[in-house]
Amino acid sequence: MSTMAVLALPAGVVIATLVSAVGIGGGILWMPFFLLFLQLPPETAVVTSLLVQTAGMGSGSMAFIRKGAADLPLAGFLLLLTLPGLALGALLTRRLSSANLELALGILTLTTAFLFVSASQRYAERGQDRVPLKHVRQYGAVVSCLATASGMLSVSIGEWLVPLMRSRLKLRMRVAVATSIVTIFGTCVAGSALHLLMGAPTDLKILAWAVPGVLIGGQIGPRVTETINERVLKELFVFLLTLIGIHLIYNSY
Numbered sequence: 001m002s003t004m005a006v007l008a009l010p011a012g013v014v015i016a017t018l019v020s021a022v023g024i025g026g027g028i029l030w031m032p033f034f035l036l037f038l039q040l041p042p043e044t045a046v047v048t049s050l051l052v053q054t055a056g057m058g059s060g061s062m063a064f065i066r067k068g069a070a071d072l073p074l075a076g077f078l079l080l081l082t083l084p085g086l087a088l089g090a091l092l093t094r095r096l097s098s099a100n101l102e103l104a105l106g107i108l109t110l111t112t113a114f115l116f117v118s119a120s121q122r123y124a125e126r127g128q129d130r131v132p133l134k135h136v137r138q139y140g141a142v143v144s145c146l147a148t149a150s151g152m153l154s155v156s157i158g159e160w161l162v163p164l165m166r167s168r169l170k171l172r173m174r175v176a177v178a179t180s181i182v183t184i185f186g187t188c189v190a191g192s193a194l195h196l197l198m199g200a201p202t203d204l205k206i207l208a209w210a211v212p213g214v215l216i217g218g219q220i221g222p223r224v225t226e227t228i229n230e231r232v233l234k235e236l237f238v239f240l241l242t243l244i245g246i247h248l249i250y251n252s253y
Contacts, residue, residue, distance in 0.1 A: 004038055005038075005203070005205040005206045005208075005209050006209055007037075007038075007209075008038075008206045008207075008209040008210035008213060009209040009210070009212060009213040010213065011033055011037075011210070011213060012052070012209070012210040012211070012212065012213020012214040012216070012217055013213045013214075013216050013217040013220070014213075014217065015029045015030060015033070015213075015214070015217065016056055016213065016214040016215075016216070016217025016218045016220075016221060017217040017218075017220045017221045018217075018221065018237060018240075019221070020217065020218050020220075020221025024112075024156060024158060024159050025053060025057075025155065025156020025157075025158050025159070025184055026049075026052070026053050026056060026156070026214070027049050027050070027053055027150070027153065027154040027155040027156050028108070028109060028112055028155050028156065028241070029240075029244070030045075030048075030049040030052060030053070030154065030210075031045055031046070031049055031105055031153055031154055031155070032105070032109070032244045032247075032248060034048060034049060034206075035098075035101075035102060035105070035248075036247070036248070036251065038206065040203060040206075041098070041201075042093055042096075042098050042101045043093050043094055043195065043200040043201070044200065044201050044202060044203055045154075046090075046093050046152070046153065046154045046195060046200065047154075047192055047195040047196060047200045047201075047202045048202045048203050048206055048207055048210075049154035050154045050188050050191045050192040050195065051188075051192050051202060051207055052207065052210045052211060052214055053154070053156070053184075053188045053214075054185065054188040054189055054192060055211045055214055055215065056214040056215070056218055057181060057184050057185035057188055058185055059215065059218065060181045060185070060218070061181055061182045061185040064178035064181055064182060065182065067178075069174055069175060069178035070175070070178035070179045070181070070182045071129070071130050071131065071171070071175055071178075071179045072182070073130075073133060074130070074131055074133065074136065074165075074169075074179055075179050075182040075183045075186065076186075077133050077136055078136070078143060078161070078179075078183045079183055079186040079187065079190065081136075081139075081140045081143040081144055081147070082143060082144060082146075082147035082150070082157070082183075082186075082187050082190070083147075083190060084144050084147070085143070085144040085145060085146065085147030085148040085149075085150070085151060086147050086148075086150060086151035086187060086190055086191045086194055087151065087194055088148050088151065088152075089147065089148040089149065089150060089151020089152035089153070089191070090151045090152070090191065090194045090195050090198055090200075091198075092148070092151075092152045093151070093152050093153075093195070093200070094198065094200070096152075099252045099253070100252070101152070101153065102248045102249075102251055102252040103248070103249055103252035104149075104152070104153065105153050105155075105248050106244075106245045106246070106247070106248030106249035106250075106251075106252065107245070107249065108149060108153065108155060108245075109241050109244050109245035109248060110241070110242065110245035110246070110249075112155075112159060112241060113238045113241035113242050113245060115159060117238055126172070127166070127170050127171050127172035127173070127175070127176075128170055128171060128172065128175075129171070129172060129175050130175075131165075131169045131170070131171060135169060136169065139164060139168065142164070143157070143161075143164075146160050146161075147187060150187055150191060151191050151194065151195075154191065156184050157183075157184065157187065158180040158181070158183075158184050161176075161179075161180045161183060161184075162176050162177060162180050165179060165180065
């Protein structure tokens with residue numbers, strides 16, 4: 001495994017480039033890489049994935065906070081709503097078999113591909129910059145349920161948070177994206193801490209190679225979007241998710 005750990009560097013570059021270009025979290029790709037390619041135990045794969053994403057989301061969060069783009073009270077409130085789901089997800093990771101987790105991840109990957117195709121969130125400036133927290137309470141159960149998948153499989157909840165903040169809370173797109181990134185960073189920190197407190201081991205060698213790759217890829221992704229047609233990029237991403245999802249489901253039997 002020590003010789004395979006070096007592969008986390010190029011994988012980090014590729015994954016971070018792709019997810020930063022299309023605007024989603026990296027867990028949906030890190031988990032298949034850890035489970036199928038490096039064959040890590042599920043609990044090790046989840047906490048390592050969360051720690052890698054913490055590094056990637058941390059730099060993005062700081063940039064948005066410095067610009068004042070994120071609704072910090074909303075991000076903090078959403079993070080509180082995710083804590084029960086994160087704890088439940090961490091427990092499920094240790095209770096479910098590897099095959100069951102691969103099946104769940106495969107189904108979630110295919111679902112993400114479908115939602116990514118059907119979503120049409122525009123970067124319009126219509127909307128508001130801040131939202132009263134009393135308007136968010138009614139979505140508490142939904143956010144907590146989504147966080148269960150994050151705690152169990154280390155996948156990002158941003159794919160669902162941004163549409164929620166756009167369509168239901170009426171935030172501007174740039175504010176929704178910034179708030180989502182800050183919230184995801186918080187969930188990665190909290191999820192990692194919960195898994196570590198429950199005794200989940202992490203692979204420090206893989207982490208040491210993956211983090212620099214993520215930091216490099218995070219700088220490449222935005223530049224890729226300037227040179228490659230957005231529609232082609234999204235089609236390639238959906239195709240990749242579909243293949244991974246089918247393979248995970250097949251591999252679980």
